[in-house]
Amino acid sequence: MTSPPPGGLIQGNDDEGGTVARLRFNISMSLDGFIAGPHQSEQEPLGEGGMQLHEWVFGLEAWRESHGREGGEVNPSTAVVDGWTENVGAAVMGRNMFGGRGPRGDDPWNGWWGDDPPFHMPVFIVTHHARAPVTMQGGTSFHFVTDGIGSALDQAKEAAGGKDVNLGGGAQVAQQYLRAGLIDEVQISLVPVLLGAGARLFDDLGSMPIGLEPTRTVAAPGVTHLAYRVVK
Amino acid sequence: MTSPPPGGLIQGNDDEGGTVARLRFNISMSLDGFIAGPHQSEQEPLGEGGMQLHEWVFGLEAWRESHGREGGEVNPSTAVVDGWTENVGAAVMGRNMFGGRGPRGDDPWNGWWGDDPPFHMPVFIVTHHARAPVTMQGGTSFHFVTDGIGSALDQAKEAAGGKDVNLGGGAQVAQQYLRAGLIDEVQISLVPVLLGAGARLFDDLGSMPIGLEPTRTVAAPGVTHLAYRVVK
Numbered sequence: 135m136t137s138p139p140p141g142g143l144i145q146g147n148d149d150e151g152g153t154v155a156r157l158r159f160n161i162s163m164s165l166d167g168f169i170a171g172p173h174q175s176e177q178e179p180l181g182e183g184g185m186q187l188h189e190w191v192f193g194l195e196a197w198r199e200s201h202g203r204e205g206g207e208v209n210p211s212t213a214v215v216d217g218w219t220e221n222v223g224a225a226v227m228g229r230n231m232f233g234g235r236g237p238r239g240d241d242p243w244n245g246w247w248g249d250d251p252p253f254h255m256p257v258f259i260v261t262h263h264a265r266a267p268v269t270m271q272g273g274t275s276f277h278f279v280t281d282g283i284g285s286a287l288d289q290a291k292e293a294a295g296g297k298d299v300n301l302g303g304g305a306q307v308a309q310q311y312l313r314a315g316l317i318d319e320v321q322i323s324l325v326p327v328l329l330g331a332g333a334r335l336f337d338d339l340g341s342m343p344i345g346l347e348p349t350r351t352v353a354a355p356g357v358t359h360l361a362y363r364v365v366k
Numbered sequence: 367m368t369s370p371p372p373g374g375l376i377q378g379n380d381d382e383g384g385t386v387a388r389l390r391f392n393i394s395m396s397l398d399g400f401i402a403g404p405h406q407s408e409q410e411p412l413g414e415g416g417m418q419l420h421e422w423v424f425g426l427e428a429w430r431e432s433h434g435r436e437g438g439e440v441n442p443s444t445a446v447v448d449g450w451t452e453n454v455g456a457a458v459m460g461r462n463m464f465g466g467r468g469p470r471g472d473d474p475w476n477g478w479w480g481d482d483p484p485f486h487m488p489v490f491i492v493t494h495h496a497r498a499p500v501t502m503q504g505g506t507s508f509h510f511v512t513d514g515i516g517s518a519l520d521q522a523k524e525a526a527g528g529k530d531v532n533l534g535g536g537a538q539v540a541q542q543y544l545r546a547g548l549i550d551e552v553q554i555s556l557v558p559v560l561l562g563a564g565a566r567l568f569d570d571l572g573s574m575p576i577g578l579e580p581t582r583t584v585a586a587p588g589v590t591h592l593a594y595r596v597v598k
Contacts, residue, residue, distance in 0.1 A: 165554075165578065165594075166568030167399040322397075324556075326578040326594055328568055336398030336560055346397065346558040351585035358583050360590060362397075362558055 155291050156318035157226075159301040159308060160218050161335060162187040162357070163322050168332040169305050174230070179246050186327045190356035191215065201252050210354040214323070223294030225253055226286045228307030229261040232276065244268055244276065256293040258286040260307050283310050305333035313340045320346065321361040387523050388550035389458075391533040391540060392450050393567060394419040394589070395554050400564040401537050406462070411478055418559045422588035423447065433484050442586040446555070455526025457485055458518045460539030461493040464508065476500055476508065488525040490518040492539050515542050537565035545572045552578065553593040 163169050164187060171181030180187065191197045195206030196215040233245030245251070250271040258277045265278040277293075279286040290299040301311055311317050322335075345365030352359040395401050396419060403413030412419065423429045427438030428447040465477030477483070482503040490509045497510040509525075511518040522531040533543055543549050554567075577597030584591040 165592075166571075324592070326580050328571060328576050328578070330568075330571055330573075336562075339398075339560060339562055341562075344560050346560070348558050348585070348588075348590065351583060351590050353580070353583035356580075358580065358590075358592060360397075360556070 155223075155294055155296060156298045157287060157301055157311065157316055158222070158298055158319045158321070159311070159317050160321045161303060161308070161323065162191075162325055163335050164325055164327050164329045164332075166328045166330065167334045167336060168329040169303060169308075169335045170333040171329050172331040174333070181329075181332050183327070183329050184332065186329075187323075187325050190323070190325065190354065200254070202250060210352050211323075211357060211359070214321075214352055214354070214359045218300065219254075221297050222255065222300050223297030224255050224290040225257045225300040225302055226283075226290045226307075227257060227259055227302030228304045229259055229263070230304040230306070231302045232257075232259045232261075244270065247274075250274070256290070257302075258290045258293070260286045260310075283307065283314060283316070287311075287316060305335055305337070308335060309338055312344060313342065315342070315344075315364075315366060317364050319349075319361065319363055321359060324358045324360055325356065387455075387526055387528060388530045389519060389533055389543065389548055390454070390530055390551045390553070391543070391549050392553045393535060393540065393555070394423075394557055395567050396557055396559050396561045396564075398560045398562065399566045399568060400561040401535060401540075401567045402565040403561050404563040406565070413561075413564050415559070415561050416564065418561075419555075419557050422555070422557065422586065432486070434482060442584050443555075443589060443591070446553075446584055446586070446591045450532065451486075453529050454487065454532050455529030456487050456522040457489045457532040457534055458515075458522045458539075458543075459489060459491055459534030460536045461491055461495070462536040462538070463534045464489075464491045464493075476502065479506075482506070488522070489534075490522045490525070492518045492542075515539065515546060515548070519543075519548060537567055537569070540567060541570055544576060545574065547574070547576075547596075547598060549596050551581075551593065551595055553591060556590045556592055557588065 161169050169187065171184035174181040190211060193207045194211055194215055195208055196212045198204065198206040251274040254273040256275045256277060258279050260283055261278050262280060263278065264280050268276045270276065277289065279289060287299065301308060301317065346362040347365050348360065349363050350361040393401050401419065403416035406413040410416070422443060425439045426443055426447055427440055428444045430436065430438040483506040486505040488507045488509060490511050492515055493510050494512060495510065496512050500508045502508065509521065511521060519531065533540060533549065578594040579597050580592065581595050582593040
């Protein structure tokens with residue numbers, strides 16, 4: 135197992151030896167490959183059984199802190215969760231992860247994440263539905279991008295000011311970024327459950343081979359964290 | 367990470383405190399969940415790209431030794447491969463893993479595995495096609511079982527004389543044993559490749575929940591070994 139450098143598992147270098155902002159993707163996945171259960175809905179955004187994928191994180195002090203709560207456990211997952219936001223300046227995610235599918239018109243709903251979302255950074259949402267940016271509490275702002283994943287990533291990198299960009303889900307937007315070869319690092323938190331159905335992460339990836347080089351393995355209670363560099 | 371007791375990751379106990387023979391399943395799986403690539407054939411028994419799942423093992427001294435070859439590497443996979451046959455007295459596998467699909471009539475072909483197969487123990491093959499047992503070199507014998515997976519396991523346990531039984535593939539027979547709740551231990555050697563298509567291990571598992579308890583994680587070159595106890 136290799137130790138990550140400060141600020142992420144891997145740092146890229148540009149031709150002049152400077153560091154390059156990277157797109158990092160962290161996701162919890164069931165052993166049978168699902169990142170959400172079947173029948174996702176507003177009531178069950180992660181689908182049936184999907185919450186099991188995140189049980190390992192809810193008790194952690196590192197997670198509770200970022201969600202404004204006190205107390206909690208410290209275990210080998212702590213460093214992994216702390217690393218998620220180290221040297222990260224912005225995020226991109228799909229409309230589904232922000233707040234479910236479909237147009238909302240003038241519906242003022244600001245997604246699943248409450249008034250003080252846990253991101254604390256600018257978040258660029260890939261969507262078909264234009265909308266003015268929304269500034270939330272705690273440093274999170276939501277920006278709605280209607281001209282594709284490349285544009286969302288460009289805007290996120292600009293906002294990140296040289297830091298890395300985190301990619302959230304859901305599965306479809308992650309697959310779009312994988313197919314386009316835009317992801318630099320994948321970290322899978324593999325959870326020992328079998329969901330049997332739902333949204334598969336590695337599906338519909340097209341015919342371009344995607345090379346992965348393992349960089350770190352961390353065994354922790356209820357989860358195994360597997361980090362890979364995407365070989366380009 | 368927990369260390370396995372001698373002779374396997376977990377030892378069961380019967381009501382009198384004695385040990386109970388267990389069914390253990392070791393398999394190499396791609397990160398996207400496939401244990402063989404698409405288009406399996408006699409020429410490519412593991413399907414297109416499927417050999418990539420086993421590259422981590424071919425250079426190991428522990429593997430080469432069991433296949434009658436000398437030399438090779440020692441790395442963290444060594445103890446895992448050595449453990450595969452510790453305290454194991456017999457094996458069960460599907461017809462596909464033995465020698466491809468379909469009836470063969472009087473065809474004397476004895477499968478993919480050569481005159482001195484690497485099992486060195488009695489192997490019980492789940493098939494629809496009755497055939498007399500075949501004794502190979504090196505302690506391997508092939509026994510053809512036409513009355514189902516339960517019978518094959520019973521016969522293997524009888525032949526194992528109190529030791530454990532290994533389950534080979536392919537995917538279909540493994541799924542049958544998983545659905546029937548007959549597997550005690552699953553060890554997945556997770557390989558950082560994306561096959562995109564082929565035979566999925568965790569597919570078609572029915573509606574009975576299958577509980578898995580992680581027992582060991584071993585990071586090694588080109589592979590991460592994940593061991594689980596099946597909770598009953």
